[in-house]
Amino acid sequence: MAERERRLNPPWGGTYVPRTSVMDSDEMKRAVRRMAHEIIERNPDSADVVLIGLQTGGVTLAGRISQVLGEIDGLEPDLGTLDVAFYRDDIGLRPVLPQEVTDINMPLDGRVVILVDDVLFTGRTIRAAMDAISDYGRPRAIQLAVMIDRGHRELPIRPDYVGKNIPTARAEVVDVTEDGVTLGEVQNK
Amino acid sequence: MTEPGNGLASPTTQVSHLIDIEGLGTEGLQQMLSLTDHFVEVTKRKIPKVPALRGRTVVWLFYEDSTRTRLSFESAARRLSADTLNFSVSSSSVNKGESLHDTVSTICAMGVDCIVVRHRSSGAPARIADWVDPLGISVVNAGDGWHQHPTQALLDCYTLRSKLGSLEGRRIGIIGDVKHSRVARSQVDAYRLLGAEVVLVAPPTLLPPAVETWGVELADSLDDVLGELDVVGLLRMQNERMDDALVPSIADYTATYGLTVERAACLAPGAVITHPGPINRGVEIAPEVADDPRCLALSQVANGVPVRMAVLYRLLGSGLDFPVDR
Numbered sequence: 001m002a003e004r005e006r007r008l009n010p011p012w013g014g015t016y017v018p019r020t021s022v023m024d025s026d027e028m029k030r031a032v033r034r035m036a037h038e039i040i041e042r043n044p045d046s047a048d049v050v051l052i053g054l055q056t057g058g059v060t061l062a063g064r065i066s067q068v069l070g071e072i073d074g075l076e077p078d079l080g081t082l083d084v085a086f087y088r089d090d091i092g093l094r095p096v097l098p099q100e101v102t103d104i105n106m107p108l109d110g111r112v113v114i115l116v117d118d119v120l121f122t123g124r125t126i127r128a129a130m131d132a133i134s135d136y137g138r139p140r141a142i143q144l145a146v147m148i149d150r151g152h153r154e155l156p157i158r159p160d161y162v163g164k165n166i167p168t169a170r171a172e173v174v175d176v177t178e179d180g181v182t183l184g185e186v187q188n189k
Numbered sequence: 190m191t192e193p194g195n196g197l198a199s200p201t202t203q204v205s206h207l208i209d210i211e212g213l214g215t216e217g218l219q220q221m222l223s224l225t226d227h228f229v230e231v232t233k234r235k236i237p238k239v240p241a242l243r244g245r246t247v248v249w250l251f252y253e254d255s256t257r258t259r260l261s262f263e264s265a266a267r268r269l270s271a272d273t274l275n276f277s278v279s280s281s282s283v284n285k286g287e288s289l290h291d292t293v294s295t296i297c298a299m300g301v302d303c304i305v306v307r308h309r310s311s312g313a314p315a316r317i318a319d320w321v322d323p324l325g326i327s328v329v330n331a332g333d334g335w336h337q338h339p340t341q342a343l344l345d346c347y348t349l350r351s352k353l354g355s356l357e358g359r360r361i362g363i364i365g366d367v368k369h370s371r372v373a374r375s376q377v378d379a380y381r382l383l384g385a386e387v388v389l390v391a392p393p394t395l396l397p398p399a400v401e402t403w404g405v406e407l408a409d410s411l412d413d414v415l416g417e418l419d420v421v422g423l424l425r426m427q428n429e430r431m432d433d434a435l436v437p438s439i440a441d442y443t444a445t446y447g448l449t450v451e452r453a454a455c456l457a458p459g460a461v462i463t464h465p466g467p468i469n470r471g472v473e474i475a476p477e478v479a480d481d482p483r484c485l486a487l488s489q490v491a492n493g494v495p496v497r498m499a500v501l502y503r504l505l506g507s508g509l510d511f512p513v514d515r
Contacts, residue, residue: 086231086239086269086502102230135236 016175018182022166025179028147031132031163032061035145036068038161043112047071048140054129055083055100057118057176061147071159080104082115092109103174114160118176120146125159148181150174193426204442205231206318206328206502209337210378218346218382221499225347225447228502231268241506242271245302250276250292250317251331252308253282257466257490258331258340265497269506274301294316302505303327311336311371320432327504334372335397341465342375346383349420350462357384360417362408365424366435368397372465373424377403392445394435413445415455423448423464426473428499443472449509453478461485510515 032145043049046069053062059081070076083100101187115129130142147163154168168183175182207213211220230443231239247266249259266273275297278284278304283292289308296304304326306314312332318328327348332338349356361380367373367389380387387405389396400407408414415421436442443449456462462474462484470476478484 083227086227086241086506101226131240135234135238136233 005176013084013187014188016173016184016186018175018184019179020183022148022174022183023181028180031147032064033068035161035163036065036072039065039069040073041112042143042160045102046075046077048111048152049077049110050080050106050108050139051077052080052082052104052113052115052129052133054115054117054125055102058116059177061118061144061145061176062116067146078106082129082132083123084128084132087131088124097165099111100131100141104136106138108133110138110140110188112143113139114143114145115133116145118147118172120157120159120162121152121174123153123155127155128159148174192356199381205322205504207504208313208315208318208328208330208340210339210342210375210382213339213382215382218343218379220348221496221503222347222350223345224503225343225492225495226270231494231498233341234291234496236425238268238270240270241502242266242269245269245271245505246274246300247271247301247303247305247345247501247505248274248276248296248301248307250278250296250304252278252306253315253332255307255331255416257493258307258338261490261493262329262331262340262497262501264494265501266474268494269498271501274299279356288489289313289317290320293320294503297321297324297326298432299327303329303501305329305331306333306410307331308333308464315358325408329500331502332371335369335374336377337375337489338371339375339379340497340500342379343371344489344492345376345422345463345465346379347496348463348485350383350486350494351492352485353383353419353459353487359385360388361385361422362388362411362414362418364389364411364448365398365426366395366430367391368395368425369427369430370424376422377405385420388418390414392436392442392446397432411448412451412455415452416457418457419449419460420458421460421462423462423473425465439472447472448478449476450475450477453483454483456483462490 040046042158043097051062051066062079066076081103083102113133115126117125126144129134133139133142144159145161146159149159149165150168171185172183173186175184216312231237248347249257263273272332304317304321306328309313314330314333315327321328321489329339333343353359363373363376377387381404388408389405390408390411464474467485468474468479468486470479
């Protein structure tokens with residue numbers, strides 16, 4: 001979602017054309033449930049866990065994981081959002097959108113921060129997010145949950161919880177919505 | 190989810206200089222205020238600094254004394270990790286007769302990205318912008334003569350928007366020496382762009398020529414309009430005006446236009462007071478009123494930093510003119 005948004009908005013332009021369906025909404029639900037179980041397994045003290053959704057695609061997913069964690073555990077973890085625009089090394093390639101706000105109102109010192117994003121691609125967003133998190137405090141650990149790992153990493157970063165690994169070509173675009181995940185491309189105007 | 194052209198992503202609103210409020214337009218003004226929200230959040234962090242403008246250089250070219258505006262800009266630039274240079278006019282070659290054009294050329298030759306200018310002559314920042322625009326250098330007006338002080342108006346709008354919500358249809362009074370005030374000119378433009386009704390309250394000697402073309406209402410007594418204002422915007426009363434015999438005496442000015450304790454009691458419920466500072470306690474505002482929670486002077490100062498961060502980021506960091514292909 002986030003990636004497609006960025007590509008479709010000015011000054012990018014173009015139309016997203018989906019080609020193959022990668023996951024449907026049931027598969028996504030199961031993936032969320034599985035990731036939630038993995039999170040509990042690795043972090044038995046759930047009061048320690050903070051979920052931080054990356055704007056914009058990670059916010060919805062973080063909310064869904066948090067809800068499932070609540071159902072399993074009876075305790076919904078602290079939930080925050082983070083916009084990394086000011087930390088990117090490619091400032092200018094990623095504009096600040098007015099509705100994407102950072103909201104981290106809980107202490108992070110000594111806790112386990114789980115960054116949540118929809119698609120893991122080059123890893124640069126995650127690098128920026130880790131920089132940002134360290135300005136808020138010193139978590140005991142930072143973990144990473146993504147719905148889709150599409151490869152093409154440019155930094156030594158790997159996810160701890162993955163909905164699905166899919167092989168992609170660099171030019172392809174992965175689109176994550178509530179209803180499912182598709183793989184396609186942006187055709188320029 | 191995101192409507193095309195809904196804001197900062199739109200290349201049609203690319204801004205490279207901030208000279209006056211009019212140049213921003215309603216959309217540009219709204220965008221700047223929304224962007225400020227992000228920087229307000231940044232200033233609340235444990236480490237209130239982001240690397241957004243790392244490697245960018247901002248130079249202060251101040252031909253007029255300024256402590257607050259300069260500090261506020263300096264703080265904004267540093268919180269964005271920009272490097273800052275200070276061109277101190279009093280100790281520079283300007284005193285040896287260097288022209289403005291030569292000074293600007295020299296600064297540009299050193300390789301800067303942005304020049305923040307304050308000048309006693311109206312129009313100086315616009316001239317500089319014409320000169321440096323081909324070099325890709327941005328200019329921010331930090332106050333020129335009686336013309337404009339756009340960042341002050343932006344922070345006033347931001348402060349009022351946080352307190353009152355939308356300014357649409359609000360009645361805002363600007364009280365005092367409008368004629369010699371660049372703050373007032375920027376405020377009038379900004380408030381009108383945001384849909385507010387502006388009333389100027391001043392003795393006729395302190396109203397600018399051709400004020401009837403400004404699209405504002407005029408009142409010559411504060412008491413006539415006080416009860417209907419949502420915002421009482423005070424201006425600093427300068428002693429020099431007395432010397433020029435534009436008002437009979439300070440006491441006389443205070444009696445008619447000062448926000449005294451008695452007048453503050455007549456404010457509409459929910460009304461707020463703004464003042465750009467520095468405050469002349471006992472002249473345009475009574476000391477008790479200046480410390481009243483309805484007086485937003487300190488919030489204005491606090492919002493100055495994130496607003497100026499937004500301005501610098503918008504000009505230097507959002508880089509919407511970059512060719513984009515990931």
